[in-house]
Amino acid sequence: MTGTHLGMPAFPAVAPAFPAAAREAVRDEVLRANLRHATHTIRDKRRRAVAELADWDRLRAAGKAVKDHTLRHLDRYLLQLDAAVTAAGGTVHWAADADEANRIVTDLVRATGEREVVKVKSMATQEIGLNEALEEAGIAAYETDLAELIVQLGHDRPSHILVPAIHRNRAEIRDIFRAEMGGWGRPAPEPLGDDPRELAEAARLHLREKFLRAKVAVSGANFMVAETGTMVVFESEGNGRMCLTLPETLISVVGIEKVVPTFRDLEIFLQTLPRSSTAERMNPYTTMWTGTTDGDGPSAFHLVLLDNGRTDTLADPTGRQALRCIRCSACLNVCPVYERAGGHAYGSVYPGPIGAILSPQLRGTGSAIDASLPYASTLCGACYEVCPVAIDIPEVLVHLRERVAQGGPVTRGGVRVTLRPADGRTAERAAMRAARLLLDRPGALRAAERLLARARRLAPRTLPGAGRGWTDSRELPTVAAESFRDWWARERSDPR
């Protein structure tokens, strides 16, 4: 049996097509500039926010330990959570995979008789392709986070965990708002400038009518507390509060690894998550709710607990540490490969270093992109240094590379199987060669770049032969020809 026969959990087809190639070539320059600016700004801010806490290392160790302890007893804590949420007036559903979760949510929305839902930014619902599933059922899902709105209106894909539209600059955002808002609801005010303040105001007006009439909301959660059944959502804009308090029905789709044992455990993550993600002492709004409250907020609360490859990841003693992730995105912001490649290159809703270890575990290494992800790294270790739950990302990358190259036991869909080592013709092999070629042999990269440059006006752009594993994700310019190679050469000659 080979990796490709194992069957992947259902994943949404990757969302809409990219703009035409000519425009794209221009945009990719912009993309890289946007990304570099953004990641450098936030990583410096983060360093200052973290330096304020003398006990940062101890908080980090405690956060890691809470997550490891929870994973060690995950069955027990999920049962405790289920009981607590139920006792507090909520209803708990369990979904083994994406299809089941989508079916549950669709049925719940249908039962309300509503045809639209408002959504709070949630990685889990992106992972399962919920918006697409709802659309098929004739239900419109409106993203309400500003960045998600930009992505949705732009028929685009998110490229960063925290700032999903990080690849768009203000002028592009203004153009998207002008062209698209009218088709979804209240049009953008005219004239509309590209000042972030004006753009935020346009989003406020556009979304307000949706919030005020919404009867159903869909959210994720950052944490779930087993002992009390409390759900926690961190946010900045207030769209989360709108969705979590105004509608009559609230449906939260949450990965099973988001549970923590006690309310007290939140004292760790309330300190480490905001500083790691937005580099603030505290994010503007955090909402905590437990089941339903008479007369305040939704009268119906549904929690959908999502597996979708998480238990398979848990079965791998080295790889399971990826389940500690609290999705702060600090590892993206310090990653030299992410900075040059951009989020789209990772072919998954989880970009950057965490995506490189999470996607191949959640989905298996059956596809070329997933088999190549463990190679999308220089193993420089910056991600591990900043991770607030001390995930040793380089360790997992090396482990996953070994698995791709040498085969071995893995768990897929709850079943233990043995992967065969990659042979010369498999996607895995291509991925390894791609990585080696692109990173270690500037000559090969240059040749590929020349081909690329010639093909620049032709879509789709794909690296020939060995490079395909990376470029199948359609963002070749993200392999960032010139700068990437120069950087790599520098990196190799620079003994640190």
Next chain:
Amino acid sequence: MSSKDRILGRIRRALRDDAPAVEVPRDYLHAHGSRTPAERVDLLAAHLAEYRAVVHRTDEAGLPPLIARLLAERGARSVLVPPGLPPHWLPAGGPTSVPDRAGSTPAELDRVDSVLTGCALAVAETGTIVLDGGPDQGRRRITLIPDHHICVVRVPDQVVDSVPQALPLLDPTRPLTWISGPSATSDIELDRVEGVHGPRTLEVVLLGTQ
């Protein structure tokens, strides 16, 4: 087999390698520094202001005129009032009081200019105010829909140093809202813009004995 049983079964099989039990080290700090009550209040004020909340200080006698002034400066014609708000906080002859009612629709609340509440506690180190739906705070939505929120914090009694000191004082069965400055976004080029969907103006009144 139900999905619940299937998932629990997968978890139990996944954990067969018998990973060692993990103890959670709790040696992190309970507070970052020791402060006098006055220093604690000053730190809260500084951190609130850093995130663009507007901070005022007054005493019991000064509170009603201060609130009257803040509402007048806003040009507020109506103000939402939770049921347990001390009645003397609101000056006579000011904007129309709108009670926090279960039956109000979001669209009705959207027409109210301001909201005046107390809070459950405040955290100095992070510049945070926590609401727990108590009688002087009301339903969560009343501090969300109006564009102007005036929140009264009794100092120094309601101020703690740190997050680890705040959690034991809060009841997780109540809906909790942690507020650190007005709503904000950095989604456009990581340029921080205050005020998206929540109240764009947050005024915090530190009510003490002066």
